[in-house]
Amino acid sequence: MIADQQETIRTADVPEVKAEPVRHPGNWIGAVVVLVLGAMFVHTLVVNPNFHWKVVGGYFLSGEILGGLLRTLELTALAMVIGICLGTVLAVMRASDNLIMSAAAALYVWFFRGTPLLVQLIFWFNISSLYPRLSLGVPFGPIVVSGSSNVLISAFTAALLGLGLNQAAYTAEIVRAGILSVPVGQLDAAASLGMSNLMTMRRVVLPQAMRVIIPPLGNETIGMLKTTSIVSVLAMPELLYSAQLVYARTYQTMPLLIVASLWYLLVTTVLTSVQLRIERHFARGAGSGPVGTLHEFARRAFAHHARFRTPAPAGAAITGGR
């Protein structure tokens, strides 16, 4: 096979591509500027005594702060669970061809996105002024159980309701965008195989929508971590409020804000790595089809810069399924 030999044996007379790369002096100047600024910043952190790093270290693992951190994590996790579950239901309702269902979902999103979260929190906290007693029973009929609103809706419950219900409105839009990103041919295929609507949603649509849903949802989770700090208006000692309680006594405002910030940064770092892991899981099968990974995107977008061009190991190694 002459053709095969030509491909497999590269003879000496085929010239190597040894071109001089394009120079980028701007990149070098930029890098030097950034390095100098960075060095100045680190220097001032060390030499400025007003940072009181000893105080920061002393409070970093104190019981008060750790208790606040736990409360923050608890609120973030529960609010996101409520937000994601309710948001997914809302998104599916929104996509329904039942007019009442989709209108109800649209109305919900409109209301909860249209009013400040702070107002919603205070509203839930003071719900007893509107409804002193909450009861469960037949609509317009007899009551089965009933209780005082002040007992049923504690500060924690009010915070959770405010954060979770608000988050659901935003999550609904994210999930809706994800659902819309799945090609309609997938629905035809699922239907032709005899799959029910629910099964199609669970097994075909949502797993593919996840690719689109996860990055903004990661954003929302990290946002929620810090949004929980506004529940201090309900006198809930979460991370930031716990730090504030300390510096209200000791007047060490800056060091304690640094303690809280360091914890927020630490948790954000962990959440980011969790997000990357989940993204990788749902990227199964992507990257070799019409939709690509960020890596593949970068390779093509910057292809005109020779130095970004990877030697392209036959396409397979770029994402290779999982």
Added chain:
Amino acid sequence: MIPTSDRPMVEADRVWKSFGKTQVLRGISMQVEAGEVVCLLGPSGSGKTTFLRCINHLEKISAGRLLVDGELVGYREHGGKLVERNAREIASQRAEMAMVFQQYNLFPHRTVLENVIEAPVRVKKEPRSEATERGMSMLARVGLADKSSSYPGQLSGGQQQRVAIARALNMRPKLMLFDEPTSALDPELVGEVLDVMRSLAEEGMTMLVVTHEIGFAREAADRVVLMDGGIVLESGPPQQVFLDPQHDRTKAFLSKVL
């Protein structure tokens, strides 16, 4: 090969379908016998694909009657009136016939084998081992046993379409609907898909194929049906229709594609 059965596999009686004011099907009547291979030909926009989708109830017909294996598709007759079937009944009707799409429509987030066993396991509640065993033999049949753990995106178009056929076959359908299965393929990949379809036809699978592949229709079809403007222009054995077309519009269409 003339298979005998007491009732036709597909029976369409003056089927009409309109999307808003556009009438796409204007009284289609035809029958497909069990074991028969029928090719639907005609220019784009003639309603071939819509008719195929109606058989699977992916589209609801506006008038007429459409039966598969003696059962009304999507409806039940109850005291002389038509009653819409519920979602579960429609799903189980669909599970009896399989469809292969122009764009393959494989599930990109599942491996080839997972694609092939998904519906038998989830819809028909078959034991996974049984569905897997048969799925592997279906993949072997379309020549892709070694690709079972690949993802669809890693395969060529022709390979993906063969997986789609294996996925359809693994439902053990009594009728297979092909919607332009080779139209999205590069020319050199068309042959491998047609080969699989030809072998299915030889084994006696009942097939209704919308296609532009005149060569395939001539060799593999028992009958070809020519559609244009939502009606059937003419139908008959391929030799007869191709060599001696009766209708002027048939002649015009054939002169362009033959």
